[in-house]
Amino acid sequence: MEADSTMTSPRILVVDDDAGIRALVAENLGRYGYDVAVAENASAMDRLLEGQAFDLIILDIMMPGEDGLSVCRRIAAADGPPVILLSALGADVDRIIGLEIGADDYLTKPCNPRELLAYVRAVLRRAGRRPADGARADVGRIVEFAGWQLDMMSRFLRRADGVIINLSDGEFSLLRAFVERPGRVLTRDQLLDAARGPDSEAFDRAIDVQISRLRRKLGGDDTILRTVRNEGYMFVPKLARR
Structure with missing residues (x-):
């Protein structure tokens, strides 16, 4: 990786x-x-x-x-x-x-x-180190992308018109995994681990369902979360952090 x-x-x-x-x-x-x-x-x-x-x-x-x-x-x-x-x-x-x-x-x-x-x-x-895969990046508190704002501390997702979109714990964990690794293809195993933890016995299909729900909250298309056939998913837009 x-x-x-x-x-x-x-x-x-x-x-x-x-x-x-x-x-x-x-x-x-x-x-x-x-x-x-x-x-x-x-x-x-x-x-x-x-x-x-x-x-x-x-x-x-x-x-x-x-x-x-x-x-x-x-x-x-x-x-x-x-x-x-x-x-x-x-x-x-x-x-x-x-x-x-x-x-x-x-x-x-x-x-x-x-x-x-x-x-x-x-x-x-x-020991005071954050885990990798990964791995929590030392990002700024507010992450901006494609007109959206994600508050990494409060877990608020805000649309361009100011409306707050509620995220479940799993949806937030997935979105955080994506914004910490923009432009990378993340496999279902990596996303499953990010959303549920390393001991999860959930099937890969559970991630597809979570991605579908998260996409709908982000506007309903794949301009933000792109499917990479036979590999996984990729976060597409550029980020700004503050």
Whole structure:
């Protein structure tokens, strides 16, 4: 996903000796707008940390060389970024040890990609970073487009003639996702996540219904929300923020 110039995506470092897991985690988080780097062991991680700042580290425990528990302990001692331990060791004692040495959370392999996404968002939220996909941009309070005004704080949508249009929570979440990523094609999965959260079991079709309702409130055509066949939807008009 191409980064929007109006936002700074949280940076995540995935440290795991399994190349397949590194690629899978990086691809999944990248789909949701996170800026992801990977390292195969503690030494590679240290080299990346020397010249770059990260908001979160996802760290495997069972690695050759320095293991993840030792790495986590020294990251915590140095007041480094938050750490999610990712391990095949799922016993309660393993989880307790990981949390006691400074991990912010502990997730057992194999894990559902959406479960990991939820953990990432929760840890970043606790650390004071907003989540990506994404990701809430630091937009101005008032967003103007095609004669409309959207108040991001009060959630008011105002027509050009001054009439306030009421939005449901889901409609507002969708519209916010669009205005934070103008000109991008957003898939149904991305929009479903924005509107309902990562644990939603709603079918993709639910997003089509929400988009239809939102379109009607925005004038009834696709000049604002365009359907991109077999891909998703795109927010078309240019934005002004104040």
